[in-house]
Amino acid sequence: QITLKESGPTLVKPTQTLTLTCTFSGFSLTSSGVGVDWIRQPPGMPLEWLAFTSGTDDKHYSPSLRSRLSITRDISKNQVVLTMTDMDPVDTATYFCAHGVDYAFDVWGQGTMVTVSS
């Protein structure tokens, strides 16, 4: 059974860097065709894809946020970490990590709400 869970701060100040951790189980992030993605959703707004890392350590980022995002993986801990720099109130959202396979997100974490406010 595949599970994912997001963790990180619930409140960050403007200009700070956000670090979120996705801890997963039930699969190995060393296989081709498998990945972990980060997706966010501001309150009342649509989903927005952010970043992806694969079993082959391939990485892709949203073009509009590429300069602010970094995604890394720790295979030994079964974790994927997303960092987002220069946080702004518009970045207030629920952040999800998801298991990617067959070009879709088949299992999602519960999400973690992050508020950006001074």
Added chain:
Amino acid sequence: QSALTQPASVSGSPGQSITISCSGTDSDVANYNLVSWYQQHPGKAPKVVIYEGTKRPSGVSNRFSGSKSGNTASLTISGLQAEDEADYYCCSYTRSGTWLFGGGTKVSVL
């Protein structure tokens, strides 16, 4: 990179069929059979109902089906039920190796 275009809302009566459209460009929907669809109930994480354009994951009702014509993908829900009332999002793989979501469609069961 603009979001894929979906209608803001679609409604139908129980038992009816509804179709949600998802329009993209040559950089995404038109050139890849890699559109997925997600159902999201309030306060919950999204759930995939269609992947690779037309495939249905195990456990998803066969009332959900996907199709594509040109740069527009579609999700059809047949035999509409009260439990289908939710937000639905399309998502496409893109030429840049990234993913792009639609703006979402609120489905109401009258």
